[in-house]
Amino acid sequence: MKTNIAVFFGCRSVEHEVSIISAVQAMRAINRDKYDVTPVYVAKDGEMYTGDNLFEIENYRDLTELFKNAKRVTFIKEKDAVLMHYLDQKKFKKIPDVAIDLAFPVVHGTNCEDGTMAGYFEFLGLPYISCDIISAAVGMDKAVFKDVLKSAGLPVLDCIKFRAREYTLDKEKITTEIKEKIGFPLIVKPVNLGSSVGITKVNTQEKLDEAIRLGISFSDTILVEKAITSLREINCSVLGDSDECEASVCEEPFMNDEILSYEDKYMGGKNSGASKGMASLGRKIPADLPEDKSNEIRDLSCEIFKAIGASGVVRIDFLLDCDTGRVYANEINTIPGSLAFYLWEATGLKYTDMIDRLVEIAFRRQRNRDNLTFTIDTNILSGVSFGTKGAKGAKL
Numbered sequence: 001m002k003t004n005i006a007v008f009f010g011c012r013s014v015e016h017e018v019s020i021i022s023a024v025q026a027m028r029a030i031n032r033d034k035y036d037v038t039p040v041y042v043a044k045d046g047e048m049y050t051g052d053n054l055f056e057i058e059n060y061r062d063l064t065e066l067f068k069n070a071k072r073v074t075f076i077k078e079k080d081a082v083l084m085h086y087l088d089q090k091k092f093k094k095i096p097d098v099a100i101d102l103a104f105p106v107v108h109g110t111n112c113e114d115g116t117m118a119g120y121f122e123f124l125g126l127p128y129i130s131c132d133i134i135s136a137a138v139g140m141d142k143a144v145f146k147d148v149l150k151s152a153g154l155p156v157l158d159c160i161k162f163r164a165r166e167y168t169l170d171k172e173k174i175t176t177e178i179k180e181k182i183g184f185p186l187i188v189k190p191v192n193l194g195s196s197v198g199i200t201k202v203n204t205q206e207k208l209d210e211a212i213r214l215g216i217s218f219s220d221t222i223l224v225e226k227a228i229t230s231l232r233e234i235n236c237s238v239l240g241d242s243d244e245c246e247a248s249v250c251e252e253p254f255m256n257d258e259i260l261s262y263e264d265k266y267m268g269g270k271n272s273g274a275s276k277g278m279a280s281l282g283r284k285i286p287a288d289l290p291e292d293k294s295n296e297i298r299d300l301s302c303e304i305f306k307a308i309g310a311s312g313v314v315r316i317d318f319l320l321d322c323d324t325g326r327v328y329a330n331e332i333n334t335i336p337g338s339l340a341f342y343l344w345e346a347t348g349l350k351y352t353d354m355i356d357r358l359v360e361i362a363f364r365r366q367r368n369r370d371n372l373t374f375t376i377d378t379n380i381l382s383g384v385s386f387g388t389k390g391a392k393g394a395k396l
């Protein structure tokens with residue numbers, strides 16, 4: 001019997017559509033001689049669907065039609081197995097449950113990549129590819145990510161972080177702090193989004209409030225940091241786990257504007273209609289860098305990967321300040337667009353083989369976890385009684 005991989009994608013996230021592209025690419029790359037593939041499309045309302053029509057990207061243009069031809073499912077734990085169970089079944093024509101061996105989340109953004117999906121798999125006891133709950137959550141919050149890196153002595157830009165409520169209550173105080181500690185030009189970002197949504201470069205104080213209000217409309221927590229004016233952006237992917245990982249060649253994405261926009265990332269620039277997800281971004285691979293700089297970034301990438309305890313394949317994005325030559329870790333994408341396969345192909349690893357590696361890493365983690373003790377036998381309950389109705393119960 002082949003290993004049955006359930007590929008999860010979509011979800012309630014601003015990167016829903018990008019995730020569909022990444023997932024369809026991944027499903028096409030999975031070696032079908034070794035694995036069966038079960039697509040699991042998580043619609044924007046959180047309902048899960050499966051069906052053969054989910055393999056084709058064209059079918060997502062008409063969602064009404066897509067849902068008509070797909071089947072709603074859920075997952076249940078039964079003894080040592082995790083089963084995909086079909087909902088809305090006809091009484092006398094039931095489709096049998098399908099055993100799932102491994103979950104492969106190809107999701108981007110909040111409500112999924114942030115550890116939510118990892119938590120779902122952990123709860124089910126289903127082995128899964130990619131970061132565990134804590135590393136995914138650290139990776140999703142740009143401010144927490146900076147804190148973790150800073151405490152590990154890794155280079156990040158200083159920032160000010162504040163909550164929407166704090167800003168509303170004392171706008172003056174926060175504005176003064178931003179002016180004094182950061183200065184202009186600066187960048188305002190929601191802490192937990194992706195795809196440049198809600199991010200603004202601010203050159204003067206008059207524009208600050210508008211930028212913060214935009215950020216607040218997307219996230220409860222905002223981060224403000226210095227804008228690097230003579231900027232090159234360099235990205236690097238890491239594959240492995242905390243015990244053993246390697247970095248890909250670096251890439252340099254090109255931007256049309258002052259900051260890399262949604263259009264730059266997914267539409268191949270403002271005037272191009274077609275999208276192949278992150279794989280369509282204008283970029284130079286390998287990035288045109290002196291060897292020592294590129295080695296510095298690749299080494300840093302592995303250190304960052306280990307510092308947050310990542311697993312699977314990630315992409316770490318750096319800001320290179322051309323005035324000083326200094327490199328800062330900007331963010332980590334724990335499930336990067338297109339799973340950064342294009343960086344691994346440029347490093348000499350085919351997408352199909354990369355997925356093989358991801359499967360091995362996931363099962364290795366599961367084997368290690370199986371050796372851990374999660375419950376203890378105790379007779380603590382034998383002495384506990386709450387007595388008759390109305391009693392307050394035993395003291396613990």
Ligand SMILES: Nc1ncnc2c1ncn2[C@@H]1O[C@H](COP(=O)(O)OP(=O)(O)O)[C@@H](O)[C@H]1O
Nearest residue numbers: 187193194195196197199226227228259260331
């Ligand atoms: N400190 C900075 N200085 C200059 N440009 C920045 C800075 N931070 C982000 N940017 C620009 O904004 C873009 C989006 O910011 P980023 O932190 O990568 O968020 P996202 O998660 O949306 O990709 C970056 O790709 C870069 O072009």
Ligand SMILES: [Mg+2]
Nearest residue numbers: 195196317331
């Ligand atoms: Mg980014």
